[in-house]
Amino acid sequence: MxxxxxxxxxxxxxxxxxxxxxxxxxxxxxxxxxxxxxxxSRATGYRLWRRYREGGFRALADRPSTPRRQPRRLxxxxxxxxxxxxxxxxxxxxxxxxxxxxxxxxxHKVLRRAGCSRLPRARRDPRVRYERERPGELLHxxxxxxxxxxEIGKRIxxxxxxxxxxAGWQHLHVAIDDHSRLAYCxxxxxxxKEECAAFLRRACAWYSASRASSSSACSPTTPRPTTRTSGAxxxxxxxxxxxxxxxxxxxxxxxxxx
Numbered sequence: 001m002x003x004x005x006x007x008x009x010x011x012x013x014x015x016x017x018x019x020x021x022x023x024x025x026x027x028x029x030x031x032x033x034x035x036x037x038x039x040x041s042r043a044t045g046y047r048l049w050r051r052y053r054e055g056g057f058r059a060l061a062d063r064p065s066t067p068r069r070q071p072r073r074l075x076x077x078x079x080x081x082x083x084x085x086x087x088x089x090x091x092x093x094x095x096x097x098x099x100x101x102x103x104x105x106x107x108h109k110v111l112r113r114a115g116c117s118r119l120p121r122a123r124r125d126p127r128v129r130y131e132r133e134r135p136g137e138l139l140h141x142x143x144x145x146x147x148x149x150x151e152i153g154k155r156i157x158x159x160x161x162x163x164x165x166x167a168g169w170q171h172l173h174v175a176i177d178d179h180s181r182l183a184y185c186x187x188x189x190x191x192x193k194e195e196c197a198a199f200l201r202r203a204c205a206w207y208s209a210s211r212a213s214s215s216s217a218c219s220p221t222t223p224r225p226t227t228r229t230s231g232a233x234x235x236x237x238x239x240x241x242x243x244x245x246x247x248x249x250x251x252x253x254x255x256x257x258x
Contacts, residue, residue, distance in 0.1 A: 018060040021045055022052045074110065078102075082110045090119060131179060136207055138178040141200065143191045146170050171195075175203040182210065 017038050024034035025045070035045030051059040078100070085096045093111065097104040111117040132138045149164035171191045175184045184203045188195050 015061060018048050019057060021048050022057070022060065025049050074102075074106065079110050079114070082107055083114055083116065086111060086116055133179065135177055135180045135182070139203065139207070140174075140176045140178060141196075141203075142174050143196075144172040144174070145191070146172055146187075173199045175200070175207075177207065182207070 017040070021031075021034045021038050021040060021044075024037060025031055029037075031045035031049050032042040035042055035048075048060060082096055082100055082102075085091070085099055089095065093104040093107040097107045100107070108117065146169065148167040148170055150167055151163050153163055154160050171188050173186045173188055173191070173196070176182070184206050186199055186202070188199065
């Protein structure tokens with residue numbers, strides 16, 4: 001621990017402390033006194049003052065740690081050959097090392113130095129952003145299975161005791177209007193076909209009362225057996241039709257998560 005009189009040792013390595021040492025010297029202090037006031041050595045004070053006189057405050061910035069002379073570094077022709085095979089094949093250091101007959105570690109250093117040690121990410125298909133023109137034209141319907149509990153459990157108390165054995169499950173049914181994002185939710189005992197059909201009838205009635213009648217219901221995931229074998233149309237009075245989409249991805253179910 002450093003006391004309040006002596007500054008921390010790491011302070012000497014910051015750009016601000018270097019500028020402070022130079023400012024103290026420019027104001028008339030000796031390099032030894034200025035460096036001691038900032039927690040640096042006398043040699044550091046003279047070195048920073050010399051760098052300031054040569055290049056100004058820009059010369060006080062951090063310099064790269066790469067040595068000026070590297071006698072064991074590969075020639076530029078060999079590095080260009082490695083980069084050529086990287087662009088041509090898109091292979092890793094192990095494959096390129098076999099072609100150029102050099103160690104894979106050397107090939108990896110060349111690729112990392114050139115900034116191409118990692119291949120660019122493949123482009124994804126553009127997301128199709130859509131929104132229906134009128135409220136009630138499309139409803140997104142989904143369910144979420146939630147575990148019940150009688151009291152707070154082992155994750156909060158951190159004692160490893162399960163106090164909610166056989167508490168069961170409850171299912172959150174969600175319906176969201178595509179245009180207005182108006183949501184209708186119910187917590188039911190199950191997600192069987194009867195419960196889903198009844199929920200959709202109540203949701204359509206609620207949207208009708210809210211001036212957002214439903215003309216179609218869309219499930220964000222592949223249809224389950226409960227929705228395929230529901231028998232009659234879920235909401236015959238509203239004239240709705242069922243619509244399903246392909247396999248889901250995180251961007252498609254964001255409405256239900258929000």
